[in-house]
Amino acid sequence: MQLATDSRPLVLLTGATGYIGGRLLKGLEKAGRSVRCLARNPQFLQTRVAAKTEVVQGDCLEPASLPAAMAGVHTAYYLVHSMGSPGKFEEEDRQAARHFADAARQAGVQRIIYLGGLGEQGRALSAHLRSRQEVADILRSSEVPVIEFRASIVIGSGSLSFEMIRALVQRLPVMICPRWVAVKAQPIAVEDVVAYLLAALDLPAGESAMFEIGGADQVSYGEIMQEYARQCGLRRWTISVPILTPRLSSLWLGLVTPIYARVGRKLVDSLRNPTLVSDPSALGMFSIRPKNLQWAIERALRNEDEEFAATRWSDALSSAGKSASWGGVLFGTRLVDSRSVQVCASPAAAFAPIRKIGGKNGWYYAGFLWWLRGFLDILIGGVGMRRGRRNAQTLAVGDALDFWRVEKFEPDQRLSLTAEMKVPGRAWLEFEVEPVGEGADSKISTIRQTAIFDPAGLGGLAYWWALYPLHRWIFAGMLRAIATRAEMEAANSA
Numbered sequence: 193m194q195l196a197t198d199s200r201p202l203v204l205l206t207g208a209t210g211y212i213g214g215r216l217l218k219g220l221e222k223a224g225r226s227v228r229c230l231a232r233n234p235q236f237l238q239t240r241v242a243a244k245t246e247v248v249q250g251d252c253l254e255p256a257s258l259p260a261a262m263a264g265v266h267t268a269y270y271l272v273h274s275m276g277s278p279g280k281f282e283e284e285d286r287q288a289a290r291h292f293a294d295a296a297r298q299a300g301v302q303r304i305i306y307l308g309g310l311g312e313q314g315r316a317l318s319a320h321l322r323s324r325q326e327v328a329d330i331l332r333s334s335e336v337p338v339i340e341f342r343a344s345i346v347i348g349s350g351s352l353s354f355e356m357i358r359a360l361v362q363r364l365p366v367m368i369c370p371r372w373v374a375v376k377a378q379p380i381a382v383e384d385v386v387a388y389l390l391a392a393l394d395l396p397a398g399e400s401a402m403f404e405i406g407g408a409d410q411v412s413y414g415e416i417m418q419e420y421a422r423q424c425g426l427r428r429w430t431i432s433v434p435i436l437t438p439r440l441s442s443l444w445l446g447l448v449t450p451i452y453a454r455v456g457r458k459l460v461d462s463l464r465n466p467t468l469v470s471d472p473s474a475l476g477m478f479s480i481r482p483k484n485l486q487w488a489i490e491r492a493l494r495n496e497d498e499e500f501a502a503t504r505w506s507d508a509l510s511s512a513g514k515s516a517s518w519g520g521v522l523f524g525t526r527l528v529d530s531r532s533v534q535v536c537a538s539p540a541a542a543f544a545p546i547r548k549i550g551g552k553n554g555w556y557y558a559g560f561l562w563w564l565r566g567f568l569d570i571l572i573g574g575v576g577m578r579r580g581r582r583n584a585q586t587l588a589v590g591d592a593l594d595f596w597r598v599e600k601f602e603p604d605q606r607l608s609l610t611a612e613m614k615v616p617g618r619a620w621l622e623f624e625v626e627p628v629g630e631g632a633d634s635k636i637s638t639i640r641q642t643a644i645f646d647p648a649g650l651g652g653l654a655y656w657w658a659l660y661p662l663h664r665w666i667f668a669g670m671l672r673a674i675a676t677r678a679e680m681e682a683a684n685s686a
Contacts, residue, residue: 202264203393204301206230206252206292207271209237211351212307215386216269221245223390230261239605239626252288255295262299267393268292270306270331273324282323289327293334303337305392307385310342310378310404310467318465332400339392340402341385341474344467345416347407347488348382349495357413361421361428362649369430373414377467378406381488387480395477403474408484410468416485423489527647527656529664532640533675537682539625542637543604545677546623550593551581556677557669561662562594565613569595574614596621617652620644623674639678641671 203220207213208229220227221242228246231237237247250257252272262268272288273281296304308328311321328340345353360367388405395401411419414430421428475481483491535542549555555562566577577594581587591598593609600608604625611619622642627634643663647653 200224200226201266201302202226202228204228204230204261204265204268205271206269208241209233210271211348212346212382212385212389213269213271214240215348215382216271216389217241217245219386219390225393228261228265230258252292253284255291258291258295259299262295262301265296265299265301267303267305268296268301269389270304270327273327282319282326285323285327286330289330293331293336296336297334301336302397303339304331304334305339305389306331306341307389308340308342310344310406310469311465312470316465321465321467328402337398338400339395340400341388341392342402342404343380343385344377344406344469345379346382346385347379347485347492349492351382353379354492357417357420361417361424361426364428366429366431367417368433369414370433373417373430373432374412375466376410376412377416378410378469379416379485379488380405380407381483381491383491384480384482388474388478391478391480401477403477404469404471405474405482406467406469407482407488411485416489419485420489423486423493527645528642529644529660529667530640530642531668531671532638533671534628534636534638535675535678535682536635537637537678538635539604539627539637541682541685542639542678543607543623543625544681545674546607546625546639547587547603548585549607549674550596551584553584555670556673558666561666566595569613572614575612615645615652616649616655617645617647619646635682637678639671639674641667641674643667 203225205213205217205220205227206229208217209231217227217229217240221244226244227241228248229237229241230250230252231247232249232251234247234249241247248261250261252258270289270292272292273285293304306328309321309324311318311325324342328338331340332338347354384407385405388403418428418430545556563577570576570578575592575595579592579594581593582591587593587598587601587607589598589601592612595611595613596609597612598607599610599620600606606622606624608620608622611621613619620643622644624640624642626638626640628636628638645652645656647656
């Protein structure tokens with residue numbers, strides 16, 4: 193664990209592996225703040241933080257892990273929720289908030305900053321929104337001043353609400369719309385949410401406060417979907433069906449976007465509640481002027497590829513307690529197939545066969561099928577496998593690698609390839625190596641291989657599922673071969 197040397201007050205950040213927390217972390221580091229991150233699996237976060245940022249192990253559901261994380265902290269961000277839990281997420285939310293609040297009070301924390309959800313109290317709030325507001329009450333009960341922000345839909349590439357909207361619009365030319373599609377919301381760009389969270393650090397010390405934050409437009413969910421379709425050049429038709437309840441809608445959502453089968457039911461249930469700003473005091477307290485819906489969607493679409501390339505799907509799932517291997521999982525509109533293996537090799541030895549992959553070195557498994565895929569690609573006007581690689585030993589960002597191109601290269605850590613063969617969509621192949629135990633000097637490493645596909649319409653989906661068994665067999669064989677070569681490399685260098 194690194195020790196903070198910054199003289200500025202220490203900030204504790206929870207949820208740094210999450211969507212908002214990950215962006216807030218970069219903002220805090222850019223602002224020169226002294227930051228400590230609390231993570232259940234620190235190893236998945238350690239490579240993503242600045243040199244001066246601390247990463248400590250802890251879990252808000254395990255109170256004994258919190259005192260060390262709270263020591264010396266001035267301000268703590270609470271960005272934790274259990275909506276993805278297979279159990280009763282409301283009770284887990286209560287427990288986590290109580291443990292955090294108690295630890296903050298005992299450690300003498302001066303302020304807690306919390307991001308919750310909009311929703312008019314006194315109405316029949318959904319379980320999700322009710323839990324968000326209950327957590328704020330629990331945090332305030334600690335007697336530590338709490339700055340609470342309540343937000344509506346967050347618009348940004350990768351946000352749960354936005355990806356749900358995107359998946360529906362991209363996949364359904366005709367959308368059967370239940371009553372909740374006409375419910376009003378006040379969507380806010382993720383950049384504005386992060387700006388508010390950062391600005392809260394500069395508020396005068398004192399009592400608790402609650403601020404409702406939203407974008408410049410009050411629109412229905414249907415209008416959000418139509419604006420997304422307009423910017424993507426898609427024509428979409430909507431048919432209103434008043435009998436579809438949020439519960440029935442969530443079951444349909446689970447079929448169209450399987451990644452939300454559990455979370456989606458809880459999220460869609462919240463859509464029956466208007467989420468509008470009724471108290472504009474945030475505009476008077478802060479100099480932030482939130483952008484409108486058009487700007488937020490334009491920004492999300494413009495940054496989509498950059499954000500996707502920077503996102504580490506394996507970290508997100510590992511930190512959520514998923515197994516080491518999964519296949520056909522849907523993230524927004526992207527399908528992901530991933531697996532990992534541990535090898536008795538240092539990170540450098542484990543990465544060596546990955547660094548040499550392709551070209552004359554081949555792809556280590558089912559070589560004939562790789563050649564056949566390249567040949568078929570040439571027949572339909574693609575680049576095929578004829579480009580090879582520039583150098584048999586070294587790679588650089590931008591290098592052609594058979595019918596791939598190097599999109600990201602971090603020596604002994606990560607290789608990300610983007611496909612340039614003809615496919616009905618976009619595809620990536622990524623390899624990551626992480627030490628197990630002692631950092632770069634570790635003699636045991638984990639190699640993770642992840643294939644990602646962003647299908648173009650129903651044709652793209654048919655392509656993925658038709659070839660999925662074959663791809664899964666080839667990629668699994670490739671990873672086994674890489675593991676064998678990595679251990680041979682380690683033995684030869686011993």
